[in-house]
Each structure stands twice: as structure tokens, then as C-alpha cells.
Amino acid sequence: MxxxxxxxxxxxxxxxxxxxxxxxxxxxxxxxHCDVPAPPKAPEVKNLLSSELKPPV
Ligand SMILES: [Zn+2]
Structure with a gap:
């Protein structure tokens, strides 16, 4: 060992x-230093949510 x-x-x-x-x-x-707890929402999720919030054109 x-x-x-x-x-x-x-x-x-x-x-x-x-x-x-x-x-x-x-x-x-x-x-x-780098392995900090992940934020509640990843940027991708945020974008996904914001795109879903937009009314369909
Ligand atoms: Zn590191």
C-alpha cells in the first residue's frame, strides 16, 4: 500500500x-473550490422555463 x-x-x-x-x-x-452546491436552476432550465412562459405565436 x-x-x-x-x-x-x-x-x-x-x-x-x-x-x-x-x-x-x-x-x-x-x-x-469547484464542487460547490449546484444552483437551484441551471441556465438551461431557466431558458426552458422562460421560453415556456412565452405565449405561442
Ligand atoms: Zn477545483
């Missing part, structure tokens, strides 16, 4: 990621 296995680096910010438990089960490396 390796004693000090360096964590994988984040693809976005190139910082070492943290090994965290995930609610869905299991563990995975996550970047504390």
Missing part, C-alpha cells in the same frame, strides 16, 4: 481534491 498517495488534481483549478463521502453512497474526490 502506498503511504502517501497524492490526491488527484482538480481539472478546473489544478488544486488537490479532497476525499469526501457522498450522500449517494461511496466516496469520491471532490474539489472544495
Amino acid at each position: 502506498a503511504k502517501n498517495t497524492p490526491p488527484p488534481l482538480c481539472l478546473k483549478c489544478s488544486k488537490p481534491m479532497s476525499f469526501m463521502l457522498v450522500k449517494t453512497g461511496g466516496r469520491k474526490f471532490r474539489c472544495s
